[in-house]
Amino acid sequence: MAIVTEPAAAGAPATPAVSHAAQPETIDGFHLVIEALKMNGIDTVFGLPGIPITDLTRMIQGAGVRMIAFRHEQSAGYAASIAGFLTGKPGICLTVSAPGFLNGLTALAHATTNCFPMILISGSSEREIVDLQQGDYEEMDQLAIAKPLCKAAFRVLNAEDIGVGIARAIRAAVSGRPGGVYLDFPAKLFAQSIDAAHGRSTLIKVVDAAPRQIPAGEAVKRALELLRGAKKPLIVLGKGAAYAQCDADIRALVEKTGIPYLSMSMAKGILPDTHELAAGAARSFVLPEADVVMLVGARLNWLLSHGKGKTWGGAGHKSWGGQKFIQIDISPQEADSNVRIDAPVVGDIGSCVSALLAGIGNGWAKPPAGWTDAINERKAKNVAKMAETLAKDPSPMNFHSALNVVRDIVKANPDAMLVNEGANALDFTRSIVDMYKPRKRIDVGTWGIMGIGMGYCVAAAVTTKQQVIAVEGDSAFGFSGMEVETICRYDLPVCIVVMNNNGVYKGTDVDPTGRDPAPTVFVKGARYDRIIEAFGGVGVNAATPAELRRAIEEAIRSRKPTLINAVIDETAGTESGRITSLNPSAKKK
Ligand code: ADP
Ligand code: TZD
Ligand code: MG
Numbered sequence: 001m002a003i004v005t006e007p008a009a010a011g012a013p014a015t016p017a018v019s020h021a022a023q024p025e026t027i028d029g030f031h032l033v034i035e036a037l038k039m040n041g042i043d044t045v046f047g048l049p050g051i052p053i054t055d056l057t058r059m060i061q062g063a064g065v066r067m068i069a070f071r072h073e074q075s076a077g078y079a080a081s082i083a084g085f086l087t088g089k090p091g092i093c094l095t096v097s098a099p100g101f102l103n104g105l106t107a108l109a110h111a112t113t114n115c116f117p118m119i120l121i122s123g124s125s126e127r128e129i130v131d132l133q134q135g136d137y138e139e140m141d142q143l144a145i146a147k148p149l150c151k152a153a154f155r156v157l158n159a160e161d162i163g164v165g166i167a168r169a170i171r172a173a174v175s176g177r178p179g180g181v182y183l184d185f186p187a188k189l190f191a192q193s194i195d196a197a198h199g200r201s202t203l204i205k206v207v208d209a210a211p212r213q214i215p216a217g218e219a220v221k222r223a224l225e226l227l228r229g230a231k232k233p234l235i236v237l238g239k240g241a242a243y244a245q246c247d248a249d250i251r252a253l254v255e256k257t258g259i260p261y262l263s264m265s266m267a268k269g270i271l272p273d274t275h276e277l278a279a280g281a282a283r284s285f286v287l288p289e290a291d292v293v294m295l296v297g298a299r300l301n302w303l304l305s306h307g308k309g310k311t312w313g314g315a316g317h318k319s320w321g322g323q324k325f326i327q328i329d330i331s332p333q334e335a336d337s338n339v340r341i342d343a344p345v346v347g348d349i350g351s352c353v354s355a356l357l358a359g360i361g362n363g364w365a366k367p368p369a370g371w372t373d374a375i376n377e378r379k380a381k382n383v384a385k386m387a388e389t390l391a392k393d394p395s396p397m398n399f400h401s402a403l404n405v406v407r408d409i410v411k412a413n414p415d416a417m418l419v420n421e422g423a424n425a426l427d428f429t430r431s432i433v434d435m436y437k438p439r440k441r442i443d444v445g446t447w448g449i450m451g452i453g454m455g456y457c458v459a460a461a462v463t464t465k466q467q468v469i470a471v472e473g474d475s476a477f478g479f480s481g482m483e484v485e486t487i488c489r490y491d492l493p494v495c496i497v498v499m500n501n502n503g504v505y506k507g508t509d510v511d512p513t514g515r516d517p518a519p520t521v522f523v524k525g526a527r528y529d530r531i532i533e534a535f536g537g538v539g540v541n542a543a544t545p546a547e548l549r550r551a552i553e554e555a556i557r558s559r560k561p562t563l564i565n566a567v568i569d570e571t572a573g574t575e576s577g578r579i580t581s582l583n584p585s586a587k588k589k
Pocket of ligand 3: 474475500502503505506
């Protein structure tokens with residue numbers, strides 16, 4: 001019922017009165033969007049205001065949904081993408097039209113590539129002007145541009161369709177293989193007012209957005225038969241397994257079968273890296289040696305050398321190594337994308353793993369001791385070698401002596417979130433810093449992308465409320481560095497460690513002509529710690545492992561936004577870290 005104030009008659013006091021006239025209550029597009037999101041359990045939106053969504057950002061906040069405003073849409077988008085991975089709900093990124101949309105689009109494509117559920121909502125200009133290309137403010141046919149880069153894209157023109165639009169976006173993002181969805185909201189939509197009761201009746205609370213997909217019995221049987229006949233079985237856990245949040249069942253599968261496992265980067269911690277069946281420290285031994293490999297939510301893409309070639313014991317660059325593969329994945333099209341998959345098991349990982357567990361029962365024969373003993377021997381050797389390297393205390397610090405500190409700190413704080421990007425700063429952290437719990441390590445992902453850092457820090461802190469530790473290459477940090485203001489503004493418990501080796505991979509290159517700095521080097525001896533001080537955060541320059549340890553421990557104790565400039569030997573890194581071989585041959589000597 002609308003409250004109206006009648007104009008005061010001369011001399012008489014103004015009295016508010018309830019109008020009983022047939023004035024139907026209305027609701028506008030802004031509020032329908034917010035109610036639809038809330039109804040579907042969306043409690044956080046990451047974005048950046050401007051025409052036509054400034055008021056929407058205010059109203060979202062006013063409605064009690066957390067509105068996290070960034071300094072660049074790409075960071076907001078990365079935050080949304082990783083919030084999707086961590087929570088299993090679509091992460092929402094909200095941007096303005098054309099340039100803001102494009103800034104967010106990189107993250108949407110990243111979400112799709114990584115199988116993270118995310119929705120990019122962008123305001124857009126007037127359709128009739130855009131379609132006639134008459135030159136509107138921030139004119140762009142955003143829907144057409146988004147389409148090839150995401151899983152689905154929708155535009156909503158009428159307020160009555162907001163409910164359907166948001167429901168479709170949610171379903172597309174989280175069902176089947178998760179991915180990015182684009183939702184186009186032209187400016188005019190927000191101001192449209194319709195009857196409130198009718199408007200609300202059009203909203204949809206999505207029922208069973210990510211339905212379980214039960215694997216076929218014969219597929220499970222085929223997989224178990226293959227596994228049972230294996231002499232040297234291996235399980236590979238990927239980030240799909242982490243996303244599926246069925247950690248106890250995955251652990252039971254590994255432990256009941258006694259099969260050694262490898263964790264892909266973001267799957268580290270589903271089982272602790274220190275587990276007796278963890279084979280990470282013997283990776284280069286187990287990949288070529290294994291006879292049956294079960295992939296659980298991991299693709300045979302470049303990160304696994306496409307399942308063939310020398311890494312897998314193949315004679316040549318692209319030859320098959322002779323392994324049989326079982327692949328558990330929600331996408332029926334994933335199998336055979338690189339090598340033959342002998343036993344695809346299509347379904348959601350939770351359902352697939354519990355079906356396998358049921359088939360395994362209790363009398364499963366462990367793999368031959370020869371296999372596990374050989375792995376343990378390799379592991380022991382490599383772990384001892386690593387311990388020796390980590391114990392060194394060179395001056396200046398190198399990646400190992402600095403990461404030895406991070407390794408201890410993560411061990412003592414296993415609930416902390418670890419964000420990681422860079423080249424050497426990434427590869428060394430992945431191999432040196434053990435993870436103990438699922439979904440604690442978030443990094444560059446399938447593309448090996450720089451720029452996820454600060455967006456991931458914000459989302460990790462906001463969605464998990466845990467302490468965040470970010471290990472950042474100095475180059476990697478630069479892609480999103482301005483978001484330290486965002487971190488300070490929301491007072492998030494984030495400790496950023498910039499591994500400062502003066503450049504991309506190392507800091508030693510020179511311009512052969514002597515004119516400019518080399519393309520890979522930065523200002524020598526830069527003090528990244530001072531950046532955060534501009535916003536009231538804590539900056540620390542750490543030149544020794546002891547200083548680094550003290551600074552991170554203090555950051556965790558205080559939960560204050562902290563940036564530590566870790567001074568790393570500029571000669572310590574290698575070109576492209578572990579993937580030097582991917583550089584085209586001109587680089588190869
Ligand atoms: P990694 O980089 O860790 O190897 P990938 O991103 O390559 O992992 O692979 C993840 C795989 O997990 C994708 O093929 C995706 O289809 C699959 N996946 C994601 N979520 C689920 C789920 N809930 N159930 C089954 N498979 C899933
Ligand atoms: N741009 C984007 C978006 N992603 C990328 N991966 C690159 C560029 C290329 N690139 C890498 O693959 S790693 C890297 C770049 C620029 C930075 C490496 O330098 P760093 O790490 O300082 O972050 P290290 O420790 O010095 O190796
Ligand atoms: Mg560097």
